[in-house]
Amino acid sequence: MPRINQIPDDEQAGFDAKVKELEEWWKSPRQAHIKRPYSATRIALLAGVLPQKYASSDMALKLWEQLNEHRKNGTHEMTFGVTDPIIASQMAKYQETLYVSGALYTVPKVVDKIFKSQVWHSQRQSHYRMLQPKEKRAELENWDYLTPIVADGDMGFGGLTSTVKMTKLFVEAGVAMFHLDDLAIGKKKFTVGMGRTVVPTSEYLDRLTAARMQIDIMGADTMLLCRCDVDHSEFITDVIDPRDHKYVQGATVAVKSLQDTLREAAEGGSPDLLATRKEWIKNAELCTFDEAVKKVASESEYKAYVSKLGSGTNSLKDMRAAAKETVSQEVFFDWDLPRSREGQFFYKSCVSAIIERALLAAPLGDVTWARMDMPNWSDLVEFHVAIRKVYPERLFAFGYTGDYDYPKAGFSPEAVKSLPSDLAKMGVAWQVQPIWALQGLNYQTQKFAKLWRERGIEGYVEEIQKPALATSPMTDGFEKPSYSGSYLCDAFWDTVAVRDVGEGPSGTAS
Template structure:
């Protein structure tokens, strides 16, 4: 049997050296702001000691980190969009610094069975798309290098010299379930060549779009476990860039009240009424609409948070202020809040968060900017970039969120995603403010900005317009409207040959195998 170590002392020495190397790495300028809830010894014990793998993701992660911090220092930003298509990523390299791969877009275009943004596609879907784009980046870089080396320095000044190796940011959705599932997903991303992933705080399988229910988040503790799992996996692999976190905006439900940090925002009934489930059953029997029943029930139940219930049932403003002084800014579970309220008001405050529960068990949730800030502050030490999803560009929410997090972490980096349905005018923005919006939020630290699912609008629109033209004008229209401008805009060498053709690289392989040198063109 082959022995890995000659004796246990050699094994201990190798382990101790690994621990010291990890501790030194964690104290570097790049890593020291990350707060890990585990030790270097634990990570060393989970590593393949003596078999180090250098992942391209680390190179791309460091490159992205440099890009983002330069933008932060300069008050500028990177604005990019999402794609699943390598040929589109190739063209993006001429104008963008990064590429984004959206889970929603992959679900629409890459899954065997397409679907909406439910993360119900196989867990390896997005990593496989990242890998394909990353491989195409390597190909384009390789093709360009060997081509340029065939020309003199003087001629190369007029040739394209594009950095095709754009860092890829990818969507890890909800981590795909279990702790080990999340760990395997993170590993797949690192092996794919990704530069950064983001992972959100939504509950698996409870994302609604069309029935008025919206999104459901997980408890704070579960979200922190997801982030810690990704961070742990990256540390085990020696990967350099921690995850970006996405915190959902305007969520309506939470699937568990296990974490007292969430209790201030859970809604409960303050009146004695039948449960929401009973109201739904009665409504169905009479053929009433779900949303109408829900709206009526919420009004009849006096739905509010426990703190608001105390305020509404206290005998005086002073009573509530006394209660507020004991709970504000502290982690206090509902049971203890009840006791404090009883001591101060002399009443058992009517509040029942079980009555509003939904058919799938979720509790109703009171969204507010402070709730998102609370989570962002707790999650920040595990990653580098914070992303709060906002379906509508509310001015006050934007300012309050980013300034609120930066009060705790003054140099925090942020990401922001633009949906395709933003109505800036309805949100109170002038046309000039829309023009300067990306630059304005960059001043708040929003250094990475993305339109995540451009293909569902932009690419679809272009395809529709082309199909209509092609139907009417045929191949003559194609030559006139597509081929001619494409050829005219194509980079060529001094002999008029397109430089982007992969045939150059294939021919180079033949030449080298035959013993011919890749030399300057005569």
């Protein structure tokens, strides 16, 4: 291959200019709030030689303006989960954003499919409008089909290399924003039930850093949503990060390990291992180290212990040393005894843990989402108020689950109705019902399937076709040429045939 003949001084000057361009970009209103743990020089070294332009940036800038406008006004965007381009095209009439969730690498592919359909709808609508006389266009439909897409990146689908690859796919697909969470790979739980497992704080921050790095390498404005799933988590995978130590639970009674207890129960033919587990937890008197100290210390000793620790990060080693100096009784605490068969440590979920992680993650992303599947109002207020004290202009997201019993949790019908606006007042500008694509679509399909079986074409005509054709404007479908793209198709062939606007029978103005 040909050798590049380049003067080193010119090469260095070009590189320095690239670094300066990055530094100026990072000072822009869109980027200034992000605090990167790496330099512009590092990103310039990693960036490709040929600059690229991504639609993801345009969509992200659009979303950034939308959400900040909501934040300033105390209003909110309400959207729901979608995986189908046809449904996405109808959402554009009522929603400002779309939410795409799924599994593995299917999400970037679905984003790509929906985004391409958005571009097509914008193209065929613009073409149809411009065929009509100017004075008639005000009466025509004119929807903004380029609805920003927010996507679910889960936990990154593997190590940091996988996170980087996934980020690249998202940017290339046209996503406006995607979120990464702190759940453990291979141990993710989708409900509030037993077993939700988070990774150490350091691993979570590494994921976000990897995604932010790849976005910067691509020179994109793609937004990153930092989702924290600590709420109601039961386990943490590792204790490598001292910042997590005060939330790790251990046995405070010298008992046989949980693993050995469960194994022996299984070998003995126990019919209910969950009951055995529950009894073990009770007998082991599971709690955090701070709680273990409080159990054996006097009031003055515990105050001395807390004072000795101070307000910084303390590892278990630090806490043990502080207790030894301030508490007369020995503090028994063993966080290995309760470890699960997979090696997970028991974790105490609480609002302070969520707040701490969210504050650490915030500088790497643009929006914060504390996944609180059980929306305890006092917890929600405590979390958002705490984050806004540090980041007053922070954007927040919130997801509504499909099975949460609001009345049982004490929410009156009025409180449920006002929940979106009440959240918006705390900066929750983006709100989503993630599983409509599953729960809602299944429910509606089931209703129609039953109708079709029981009433056949008569039921379809009466319940679907007539109402759809009677809407104004008519519900989109293939009987509506302006939506189905027939005008655009004709225009392609007219152009190939060198028939200009106004010359042919393709429906163009003459």
